[in-house]
Amino acid sequence: MADRAFSVARLPGFTAIAGLVFVCLYLPILVLVVYSFNSGRSVASFEGLSLHWYADAWANDRVVDATLRSLTIAACAAVISTVLATMAALGTTRRRAFKGQTFIYVMINQPLMVPEIVTAVALLILFASVKVATGYQGLGYLILAHSAFCIPFAYLPIRARLEGMDLTLETAAADLYASPWHAFRRVTLPLLLPGIAAGMMLAFVTSLDDVVITLFVQSAGQDTLPTYMLGQIRRQITTETYAISTVLLGLTVVLLTLFFALTRKKS
Amino acid sequence: MSKIAVEARNAVKAFGQGEHAVRALDDVSITIHQGEFFTLLGPSGCGKTTLLRLIAGFETPTSGTILLDGADITDLPPNKRPVNTVFQSYALFPHLTVAQNIAFGLEMLSRPRAEVAERVGRMLALVKLEALAERKTSQLSGGQQQRVALARALAPQPKVLLLDEPLSALDLQLRKEMQVELKRLQVETGITFVFVTHDQEEALTMSDRIGVMSAGKLQQVGAPRDIYTRPLNRFVASFIGETNFMAGQTVPGGVRLGCGATVDVVGTRPGAVTLTVRPEQVRIEPAGAGGIPAVLTSLVYFGTDTHCHLALSDGAEVVARVQNPTGGDVGLVQGQAVSLRFAPGAAQVLED
Numbered sequence: 131m132a133d134r135a136f137s138v139a140r141l142p143g144f145t146a147i148a149g150l151v152f153v154c155l156y157l158p159i160l161v162l163v164v165y166s167f168n169s170g171r172s173v174a175s176f177e178g179l180s181l182h183w184y185a186d187a188w189a190n191d192r193v194v195d196a197t198l199r200s201l202t203i204a205a206c207a208a209v210i211s212t213v214l215a216t217m218a219a220l221g222t223t224r225r226r227a228f229k230g231q232t233f234i235y236v237m238i239n240q241p242l243m244v245p246e247i248v249t250a251v252a253l254l255i256l257f258a259s260v261k262v263a264t265g266y267q268g269l270g271y272l273i274l275a276h277s278a279f280c281i282p283f284a285y286l287p288i289r290a291r292l293e294g295m296d297l298t299l300e301t302a303a304a305d306l307y308a309s310p311w312h313a314f315r316r317v318t319l320p321l322l323l324p325g326i327a328a329g330m331m332l333a334f335v336t337s338l339d340d341v342v343i344t345l346f347v348q349s350a351g352q353d354t355l356p357t358y359m360l361g362q363i364r365r366q367i368t369t370e371t372y373a374i375s376t377v378l379l380g381l382t383v384v385l386l387t388l389f390f391a392l393t394r395k396k397s
Numbered sequence: 398m399s400k401i402a403v404e405a406r407n408a409v410k411a412f413g414q415g416e417h418a419v420r421a422l423d424d425v426s427i428t429i430h431q432g433e434f435f436t437l438l439g440p441s442g443c444g445k446t447t448l449l450r451l452i453a454g455f456e457t458p459t460s461g462t463i464l465l466d467g468a469d470i471t472d473l474p475p476n477k478r479p480v481n482t483v484f485q486s487y488a489l490f491p492h493l494t495v496a497q498n499i500a501f502g503l504e505m506l507s508r509p510r511a512e513v514a515e516r517v518g519r520m521l522a523l524v525k526l527e528a529l530a531e532r533k534t535s536q537l538s539g540g541q542q543q544r545v546a547l548a549r550a551l552a553p554q555p556k557v558l559l560l561d562e563p564l565s566a567l568d569l570q571l572r573k574e575m576q577v578e579l580k581r582l583q584v585e586t587g588i589t590f591v592f593v594t595h596d597q598e599e600a601l602t603m604s605d606r607i608g609v610m611s612a613g614k615l616q617q618v619g620a621p622r623d624i625y626t627r628p629l630n631r632f633v634a635s636f637i638g639e640t641n642f643m644a645g646q647t648v649p650g651g652v653r654l655g656c657g658a659t660v661d662v663v664g665t666r667p668g669a670v671t672l673t674v675r676p677e678q679v680r681i682e683p684a685g686a687g688g689i690p691a692v693l694t695s696l697v698y699f700g701t702d703t704h705c706h707l708a709l710s711d712g713a714e715v716v717a718r719v720q721n722p723t724g725g726d727v728g729l730v731q732g733q734a735v736s737l738r739f740a741p742g743a744a745q746v747l748e749d
Contacts, residue, residue, distance in 0.1 A: 302488035306502035
């Protein structure tokens with residue numbers, strides 16, 4: 131007898147709908163990647179295979195400058211937000227349930243819920259007065275802003291990892307003469323490391339991709355890669371932008387693959 | 398009298414607040430001697446694990462004192478107590494090898510590297526796991542993980558080893574082997590073992606003394622033989638082994654049962670009392686032999702012996718366990734009139 135258990139895959143139209151969704155998701159990206167290798171300047175016709183848009187982007191000082199700035203901000207924001215998220219995750223899981231726990235979760239995940247544009251405007255106003263008061267114009271503002279909205283992205287995988295961890299292990303460490311610090315250092319942290327790495331990668335990718343908050347917070351001459359590309363596209367669509375996008379896509383795919391490899395449950 | 402290793406004085410542990418508070422441990426006082434294999438026995442929720450966690454330092458008592466070698470350790474955190482635990486789930490560190498797991502406690506005590514290596518080697522030999530020293534613990538079978546947990550807890554040479562139902566996850570065959578193994582380790586190391594279990598057979602076969610617990614209270618403490626043959630109350634009598642309960646009235650020269658017969662008993666209490674007699678201490682004799690008249694209501698064959706259910710003249714039920722003779726049956730039939738006799742000293746008056 132055939133297996134008669136219910137399966138979504140056997141509903142009529144399943145294959146067609148799934149196929150259409152995948153086409154909608156990936157066709158634009160495929161077009162982008164293909165045209166980034168176009169030898170001609172046209173975005174309408176493919177004239178031949180070439181890497182010269184990649185070479186152009188590489189030779190463009192403004193692109194290199196924006197790339198380095200993006201990577202600097204993303205690296206700093208990823209480290210800061212991951213450290214804070216780790217502490218928050220430890221604080222919310224390594225204790226008995228307490229009153230207002232849900233409220234704390236909401237507070238930590240606030241950047242996921244408040245519209246980004248609201249945060250952007252709020253930061254613009256706050257940082258404007260700080261800039262006037264201190265005269266400081268550096269990257270610090272962007273790093274701070276990025277760190278803040280990256281926290282929930284780092285927090286979620288770390289918390290998931292902590293919740294899946296047997297609390298008895300820390301009890302056993304204490305039983306075997308480990309001080310609270312040693313128990314953390316020798317047992318909790320090594321076991322938590324995949325979660326921390328996953329959280330950091332997610333935070334890094336999130337920061338790298340940000341446009342809205344960056345546009346509002348950045349000072350003159352602080353273009354990141356996404357805001358530089360936006361600026362270029364406003365004037366004319368250049369194939370150089372395709373090349374940069376493809377590189378960013380490649381980087382994201384690598385990081386997300388690592389993320390899934392790290393968070394995958396071991397059998 | 399040997400020296401006292403662990404002592405609990407009027408230990409109370411309440412969980413929750415106010416009216417909803419549950420007393421997991423209700424005024425328990427206990428002394429455990431040095432070098433003893435002491436078992437805390439009771440059904441789940443009786444407070445035995447709570448008492449173990451108080452000794453380990455994972456919980457602090459609501460009131461009362463815990464002493465180790467005569468010193469008050471009530472407020473000492475677990476990492477400052479020379480006591481180690483074998484956890485029910487083993488709680489082996491999954492990111493460390495077998496040898497690293499065993500070395501953990503010694504390293505935390507900052508013992509010299511050479512000493513750590515030497516002790517780890519000795520422990521591996523003790524639990525017969527030398528070949529698996531470099532394995533990750535996730536690659537081990539349940540029985541092997543159990544041995545690593547034991548070796549890890551024994552390595553720092555604790556004054557007391559606490560074992561929280563360590564055999565419950567093993568299958569029957571392995572459990573029997575580990576029972577023998579645990580007893581051997583305890584004798585070889587001379588360390589005081591405090592063993593928690595709900596398995597009465599485990600308790601009877603391994604322990605020097607047993608503390609039977611129920612509802613947060615210590616019901617009786619004694620050697621396995623005392624606990625089995627001289628239970629103090631109804632709970633202890635029924636939790637350990639099978640037994641008969643009979644209501645009676647204390648009269649000069651014994652206790653008069655509901656059916657009118659008077660029996661010799663151990664212990665006395667005035668007025669209405671409950672008697673207990675183990676089924677294997679009930680003898681079945683031909684009717685009219687001078688014992689208590691009874692009728693066989695049913696026979697259940699158990700391989701080594703037959704359980705004979707008997708009714709006394711007042712309807713009270715008694716079970717007798719009769720050993721099966723080689724190749725034959727016990728020679729009794731349902732409905733047969735017989736006479737019962739309790740073995741001398743077998744009928745015990747209970748406190749409640």
